[in-house]
Amino acid sequence: MSGEESSVGALLRAWRTARGKSQLTLALEAGISSRHLSFVETGRSSPSREMVLTLAETLEVPLRERNALLTAAGYAAIYRETPLDAPAMADVRDALEHILRASQPNPTLVVNRRYDILMTNEAARRLVGFFAPSWRGSPNVARMLLSHDGLRPALRNWNEVTTHVVHRTRSELAASPSRDAADEALLQELVAAEPELRRAAGAPTRPPSVLVPMTMQRGEVVVDLFTTITTLGTPLDITLQELRIETLFPADARAREALSAILAGS
Known part of the structure; x- marks a missing residue:
């Protein structure tokens, strides 16, 4: 992602759009002014750490992406990722x-x-x-x-089940700006498989x-x-x-x- 696309304002705007919320709706739910939210999204104002977390909570952003928002805003990540075998x-x-x-x-x-x-x-x-x-x-x-x-x-x-799993997995990985090498490898495989899945789909029976x-x-x-x-x-x-x-x-x-x-x- 470019610097502009990965700024905290752009990321927040992307999550707000994905959740189908207007600036006014999000501002009311988060307890801030819509003007301030607009300034944050356009980069005219830098949000505090607490505001980033409040907006992320209001938008129900996954924990991994909350860390990405904090990092983009210049703050340390706060959520751990502990291996299941730890x-x-x-x-x-x-x-x-x-x-x-x-x-x-x-x-x-x-x-x-x-x-x-x-x-x-x-x-x-x-x-x-x-x-x-x-x-x-x-x-x-x-x-x-x-x-x-x-x-x-x-x-x-096969096509019905695989299309469902591939779409769901690809959507989750593609929406994450904090993908790692394992995520990228699988995402590329899923993208490569989609043309075959579309060809095999046919008309609903x-x-x-x-x-x-x-x-x-x-x-x-x-x-x-x-x-x-x-x-x-x-x-x-x-x-x-x-x-x-x-x-x-x-x-x-x-x-x-x-x-x-x-x-x-x-």
Whole structure:
């Protein structure tokens, strides 16, 4: 980004636009004058540290990007990014392990904003092992969906599921001015995959559903699944805020029977 584009005023304006708020609305919600906000966005006034944090809170800016706003304004970042395997995260890991065990027999994954798989339960390991037995790549959901050695051959509605995951992951990464090398590498792969996804889309064959289904098949075994995503409440660490707990549920009785057979190894 150029210096102008990465200034705190430009970043705040971008977040305000993304949230669909006018200057007047944001100013009222944040308790400041719209004139002052206008001066901040245009660079005519430098915001205090407290104002940056107030505006970021009002705009519901993710913690990682709050650090970027503070840095752009000339202040030190305040939010930590603690690796999940750090000793300080022991209690969090224990809680996640409990959630994963309690989710059995439903396959459950803990992923980050790149959809890197950080933790799984036994059901998820068995499901992936059954439908992607040749996968030896990185533990990343988007890459598994895009690869012919991953889940792609097993997904009947590959385009629908993959388009959804690629769009969501790309949107989150592309919106972040604080991307690292791993973010950039995955983002480039997702951008490169989009032309094929558009070509394969075709015309809709059914009305939109309230959920994106996932139909997986290997031989005679067919499993219809849907997913739910859970996040951790009120986190103050970047790692924790970006965690997603994704659980797959069988869509009907037939799917429950097929999933049970897969998990039993039969």
